[in-house]
Amino acid sequence: MLPKELIKKLRKIEITTCRVVNETLAGQYHSVFKGRGMTFEEVRLYQPGDDIRSIDWNVTARMNDAYVKVFAEERELTVMLLVDLSASQDFGSRAKTKGEVAAEIAALLAFSAISNNDRVGLILFTDRVERFVPPKKGRKHVMRLITEILSFRPEGRRTDLNIGLQHLMRVNKRRSVAFLLSDFIADRYEESLRIAARRHDLIPIALRDPLEEALPPAGIVLVEDSETGERMRVDFSSPRVRSHFFGLVTARRQERARLFRKLSMDFVELKADEEYLKPLVTFFRARSKRLAA
Numbered sequence: 001m002l003p004k005e006l007i008k009k010l011r012k013i014e015i016t017t018c019r020v021v022n023e024t025l026a027g028q029y030h031s032v033f034k035g036r037g038m039t040f041e042e043v044r045l046y047q048p049g050d051d052i053r054s055i056d057w058n059v060t061a062r063m064n065d066a067y068v069k070v071f072a073e074e075r076e077l078t079v080m081l082l083v084d085l086s087a088s089q090d091f092g093s094r095a096k097t098k099g100e101v102a103a104e105i106a107a108l109l110a111f112s113a114i115s116n117n118d119r120v121g122l123i124l125f126t127d128r129v130e131r132f133v134p135p136k137k138g139r140k141h142v143m144r145l146i147t148e149i150l151s152f153r154p155e156g157r158r159t160d161l162n163i164g165l166q167h168l169m170r171v172n173k174r175r176s177v178a179f180l181l182s183d184f185i186a187d188r189y190e191e192s193l194r195i196a197a198r199r200h201d202l203i204p205i206a207l208r209d210p211l212e213e214a215l216p217p218a219g220i221v222l223v224e225d226s227e228t229g230e231r232m233r234v235d236f237s238s239p240r241v242r243s244h245f246f247g248l249v250t251a252r253r254q255e256r257a258r259l260f261r262k263l264s265m266d267f268v269e270l271k272a273d274e275e276y277l278k279p280l281v282t283f284f285r286a287r288s289k290r291l292a293a
Contacts, residue, residue, distance in 0.1 A: 006151055013146060017107040020277060021115055028284035029112040032291065033077055033177055033201075043067045077118040077177055078135045080168060080200075081106045083149055084182035086126045086159040087226040093211035094273035101207055101272045102181040103149040108280065109179055110142040122148060123171075125164035126156030132171060158227045161189035165196040177201045183208055184256055185227075197263045204260060204267040206253075213249050215242045266290075 002010075021029075043056050046066035059067040083106060089099035110120045114137055121135030122145045131152055133145060161182060168178055178200045196202050218236040225231075235241055253269075260267045268283045270276050 002147065002151070006147070009150060010143065010146060013104055013107050014143065017104070017111050020108060021111045024277065024281060025108060025112045025284070026115045028281060028288065029109075030116050031288045032284050033079075033113075033116065033118070042070045044070055077113070077116070078172065078174070079109065079113040079118050079120045080123060080135065080172060080176050080178040081109065081120065081145065082123045082125065082164045082168060082178060082180045082182075084126070084159055084161075084164070084180075085124050085130055085149075085152065085154040085156075086185075087157040088159065088183055088185050089207075091209055091212070091226060092272055093209050096272055098183055098207045098209060098272045100150070101270070101276065102205075103146060105205060105270070105276060105280070106149055106179070106181060107142070107146045108277075110145055111139075114138060114142055120145065121171075123164055123167055124148060124152055124154070125160070125167065126154045127158040127160040128156045128163055129167045130154045130156065132167065134171075135176075157229075159183075159186040161186045162192040165189070165192040165202075169196055169199060172200065175200055178203065180204045181207065183212075190259060193259070193265075194263055197265050202265060204265065206256065206267065206269050207272055208253070208269070209272045213246065215245055217242070 043059050044067065046055065046068050050068050054068040054070075056067050056069045083102055085099065089102065090097050092098060092100070106122075113120045117137065119135035119137050120142060122131070122133040123129065124131040131148055133148060159182065161180070161184070164180070168176075172178075178196070180202060182204070184204070184206050193202070193204075215234075215236050220233055220235050220237070223232055223234050257267070257269075266283065266287050268279055270279055
């Protein structure tokens with residue numbers, strides 16, 4: 001049985017998300033993700049009126065009779081949500097943690113998908129695959145996915161993006177739309193990202209907290225790495241220390257953006273303390289224009 005606090009949070013996310021999807025995102029989603037187009041179904045004997053361009057000449061030569069290829073329109077998409085549940089996602093210096101924001105964004109994407117009659121699946125990961133929920137349709141299924149993201153207690157604490165990406169490629173042999181929600185505080189995931197982006201329409205959504213980028217002048221502070229447990233004393237009052245830290249974080253973010261662009265990937269950058277709907281709508285509109293060009 002779910003705790004009352006979780007039920008209350010789920011209900012709030014459902015009401016808010018459904019309203020936003022119906023009023024804003026559904027049309028944007030549909031214009032960007034319309035399905036995979038036409039898929040081969042069978043060959044059959046040529047009939048008067050068939051387009052001669054659809055003749056399968058290889059089969060025709062073998063059978064000594066004219067055969068045509070038959071295609072069916074493939075409308076249904078499979079949408080996969082890859083959600084990072086590592087310990088750094090529990091961090092939040094404002095009203096919400098990065099993990100809570102990730103759950104809300106995942107809900108928006110999932111409800112947008114089912115409004116388009118698409119299937120949605122979920123991969124929760126840390127330095128291991130924590131939970132896999134196969135793609136299905138329907139509101140009840142989406143609520144299960146959101147519940148998993150909000151309530152699941154992972155065994156791992158570290159981030160390994162390779163694990164989530166490699167699992168995606170194992171469980172989804174056919175091309176899917178995959179949203180990767182993480183703070184991307186990880187190393188050596190470029191090759192897995194490149195392979196996954198080639199096989200799937202992979203869209204990274206990078207979450208960050210303002211305190212992770214701008215240290216406050218708070219004096220000497222005992223800092224603990226949430227993923228490794230390592231502790232150290234840092235003099236936050238030192239402008240040199242704060243400037244050095246800001247430079248490292250900025251360089252990491254810029255390097256990540258360069259990697260996404262190099263792989264021709266659409267991506268979204270979001271701050272956990274800011275409204276995320278506008279950046280998402282902007283992303284969908286920009287992607288729609290680019291695909292239509």
